[in-house]
Amino acid sequence: xxxxxxxxxxxxxxxxxxxxxxxxxxxxxxxxxxxxxxxxxxxxxxxxxxxxxxxxxxxxxxxxxxxxxxxxxxxxxxxxxxxxxxxxxxxxxxxxxxxxxxxxxxxxxxxxxxxxxxxxxxxxxxxxxxxxxxxxxxxxxxxxxxxxxxxxxxxxxxxxxxxxxxxxxxxxxxxxxxxxxxxxxxxxxxxxxxxxxxxxxxxxxxxxxxxxxxxxxxxxxxxxxxxxxx
Numbered sequence: 001x002x003x004x005x006x007x008x009x010x011x012x013x014x015x016x017x018x019x020x021x022x023x024x025x026x027x028x029x030x031x032x033x034x035x036x037x038x039x040x041x042x043x044x045x046x047x048x049x050x051x052x053x054x055x056x057x058x059x060x061x062x063x064x065x066x067x068x069x070x071x072x073x074x075x076x077x078x079x080x081x082x083x084x085x086x087x088x089x090x091x092x093x094x095x096x097x098x099x100x101x102x103x104x105x106x107x108x109x110x111x112x113x114x115x116x117x118x119x120x121x122x123x124x125x126x127x128x129x130x131x132x133x134x135x136x137x138x139x140x141x142x143x144x145x146x147x148x149x150x151x152x153x154x155x156x157x158x159x160x161x162x163x164x165x166x167x168x169x170x171x172x173x174x175x176x177x178x179x180x181x182x183x184x185x186x187x188x189x190x191x192x193x194x195x196x197x198x199x200x201x202x203x204x205x206x207x208x209x210x211x212x213x214x215x216x217x218x219x220x221x222x223x224x225x226x227x228x229x230x
Contacts, residue, residue: 008021011185012177013177013178014174017063019092019093022142023061023063025142026142030126030137030195031196032193032196032199033054033055033185034052035053035182038053038178039083043079053085055186056192057200058209059087059088060087060088062087063089064090066091068089068091073114086203089108090104091106096143097139100139101120101122102119106122109207110206111206123139126138126198129194
């Protein structure tokens with residue numbers, strides 16, 4: 001059953017939901033480079049692990065099936081304060097038809113609170129800048145495929161490990177896997193894409209980046225975050 005699946009392999013990562021997988025595919029299609037769960041951040045009373053980090057814009061992305069609760073929004077604001085990096089929510093699973101994206105939105109921090117932006121409005125902007133071919137590629141990236149539900153043996157083994165050993169050991173295993181993949185992906189030089197330029201423009205306009213910033217880790221120590229400017 002679809003609802004029981006807990007691991008979705010993609011580019012070496014072990015994503016936690018089909019919604020995360022669709023957002024990752026969309027970012028791949030528009031050439032937005034991301035790292036998965038690179039920073040475990042200490043916020044008030046708990047640890048916070050954003051889903052994606054975009055080095056080009058220096059922001060975190062958090063995927064949600066529905067609109068974030070006030071508590072989840074507060075944690076995102078605390079993570080922003082601790083790291084200097086805004087947290088943007090990707091709300092619901094992106095879908096598309098021949099006219100653009102639908103049934104999802106982006107909730108971003110603003111100067112006077114949270115702002116909801118339709119992904120359809122953004123895809124029309126992207127179409128004007130990148131052209132019809134790139135736009136159609138993005139729309140097709142989130143279409144469901146029957147092969148999405150074919151279970152690789154590695155995913156099944158990961159879920160068996162989770163049942164056998166519990167959440168703690170499994171989380172440690174996943175963090176090690178993602179750390180290795182993040183390091184390998186970060187070692188490859190690449191040019192900034194059109195979409196990344198737009199994201200960086202928004203970030204720098206509303207949240208100018210500090211020259212350096214430190215991530216407050218779960219153990220209380222601080223370190224330069226992945227992708228920080230040197």
